[in-house]
Amino acid sequence: MQLLQKESANSFSAAKQSTVLQDRQQVSNNLLPLFVVSSPNTNGTVMLILTTRPTELVEPFNCELQQIGCQTFNESMLTIVPLKWSSKRVSNASALVITSINGAKELAKIEDRHLHVPILAIGLSTAEQMINLGYRNVHYANGTAVDLIRVLCSTLSVSIGPILHVGSKHISVDIASALSLRGYNADHLAVYDAIAAASLSRKTCKLITAGEIDAIVFMSRRTAQTFCMLLEQNNLVQYINQIKAFVMSREIGQDLTSLGWREIFVAPSASRSALVELIQYNMETGTSY
Known part of the structure; x- marks a missing residue:
């Protein structure tokens, strides 16, 4: 569990740096097993990576991939649509659980936010978003709901309200x-909907059939499930055995196993930084840690 308190810019920066170092150590020592093992491609060519993030979230991740030498193309599997919701329910809460950056962004619509209320964020990126909104008592987990529940139970009393x-x-x-x-x-408050894509773009289909995509990245189970369904609808499953998949959790990897990917790599922690470092290592060595 990590606690971020907005006492100064330096205190948050130090906490963030500490977390990045912890992620790097986990990447080195605790890579989860691969589902598929095959001979790596070590010909030194630039890796073309297909990302599957919602349009409004993809730019930071793709920029990080480009900085390590990847070419990127995004095919959004989910479209984020804000819903109507009551700010009173948020104001009446004694603690808030935030499991996505999209949820955090919706809270920005509240003008009179209770900035001292405890925040339980699912990961560092979401925690950063809450800090930027002015919240001062922000805890965060390692990127999974299971760990978030553990952190909350060890942090908050059942009598909190x-x-x-x-x-x-x-x-x-x-x-x-x-x-x-x-x-x-x-209780749960839905502040946005994530509508699954109904089709793949022509460009993505052409890149897959031409064998030009080296890897595809998945950050959520629903994204992976939607993509697999669209592959089957477009008769593209036969091309997947030449493509690597990089995923944020073992559960996401399990959703991909039936399609025969070349390799499925699972990040050692459910964070964007862990994914980027895993991809960079694979680019440099052609294998895992």
Whole structure:
């Protein structure tokens, strides 16, 4: 568990640097097993990576990949659509659980935010977003709902009062229900919808059939599931055995195993920085750690 308090810019910077160092150590020592093993391509060519992030979130990640020498192209699997929601429910909460940057961005619409309320963010990027909104009591987990629940239970008493999970209409883990089973007064507030793509672009289909894509990155189970469904609809599954997949969690990797990817690499921690470093290492060595 990490705690970020906006006492000064330096204190946040130091916390962030510490987390990055921890991520790097995990990357070196704790890579989860690969699902598929094959001979790596070490011909030194530039890697073309297809990312699958929502349009409004992809730029920082693709810039990081470009900085390590990758070429990138994004095919959004989810479109973010804000929903109507009541700010009173947020104001009445004794603690907030934030599981995505999209949820954090929606809170920016509240003019009179209670900045001292405890924030439980799923990962560092989301925590940074909450800090930027002015929240001063921000805790964050390692990027998974399971760890977020653990952090919350070790940080907050069941007597704290109403806890509100601010997130998507579609949830892979019902955090509010899990907390309720542990004695907390918890509820979920959907502030946005994530609408799955109905088709693949012609450019993506051509890149896949031409064998030009070296790797595809998935940061959520729903993104991976949607992409696999569209591959099958477009009769593209036969080309996947030449493409690597880089995923943020083992659960995401499990959703891909039936299609016969060349390799599936799982980041050692569910963070963007861990994914980028894993991809960079693979580019340099043609293998995993």
